[in-house]
Amino acid sequence: MTDIVPQLLDWYDREQRDLPWRRPGVSAWQVLVSEFMLQQTPVARVEPIWREWVARWPTPSATAAAGPADVLRAWGKLGYPRRAKRLHECATVIATEHGDVVPSDVDTLLTLPGIGAYTARAVACFAYRKRVPVVDTNVRRVVARVVHGRADSPSSVRDLDDVARLLPDDGDAPRFSVALMELGATVCTARAPRCGLCPLGRCAWRSSGYPPAASPARRAQRYAGTDRQVRGKLLDVLRDNSSAVTREQLDVVWLTDTAQRDRALASLLVDGLVEQTSDGRFALAGEGD
Ligand code: SF4
Secondary structure: OOOOHHHHHHHHHHHHHOOOHOOOOOOOHHHHHHHHHOOOOOHHHHHHHHHHHHHHOOHHHHHHHHOHHHHHHHHOOOEEEEEEEEEEEEEHHHHHOOOEEEEEOHHHHHOOOOOHHHHHHHHHHHHOOOOOOOOHHHHEEEEEEEEOOOOOOOOOOOHHHHHHHOOOOOOOOHHHHHHHHHHHOOOOOOOOOHHHHHHOOOOOHHOOOOOOOOOOOOOOOOOOOOOOHHHHHHHHHHHHHOEEHHHHHHOOOOOHHHHHHHHHHHHHHOOEEEEEOOOOOEEOOOOOO
């Protein structure tokens, strides 16, 4: 499989998307911010928010000095706002315990709030150019197809070993990792792989006639009508108000199912994204009494 390295690197040099967090001069902190945002949100939605974020808070200490409500407002419509809270906590730990410098080794990165196996390796690889395997859903799918001849692969610890075996030994390893991810994101996509544009000369799945996945493809998660949507609507009210709002101001945003609305509000309180004032009103975290 050694030919995969030059084929993929040549293709990446020609076809890579111009993403701002991949440009020279972007700091490790700014790479880390991009990885937090990209965890569950597409590139197109992340890009403008990331630009504003790193211009406003270019370092961990600048982020840590912001109020939690400012961070939640800046997160905007990226969704899954617990990530914003975790990013703020992560910034605080880096600022206070790591001299405002993002750690470069995977084990230390894994001790930080909000950083899991993927993000730790992504930061070590993309920010510090370490030769570590980075496996997200795109990489997992490409490797399942190219190496194992399967349509996709469930997450497993073997993924890291599979990708580690493909990594070149030299300084090209980080570029190879990002190229593998890019191939999965833009060519070897889950639903409609564009094999006619694929730079790889060999692919076990293609050679064996595209055998179907053992289990049916997961359907895209719906958003309309979910607790996530209701939480988003409640947070919108609080983002738009710099002081606490009444229960009635929140209740009116979701009249379809009052039990669902109450559940969504309770979960925002439990997550620490919203707080209740002593007179019973509601505010974004840090903007209560
Ligand atoms: S040949 Fe098709 S299935 Fe195989 S890696 Fe390329 S795009 Fe994916």
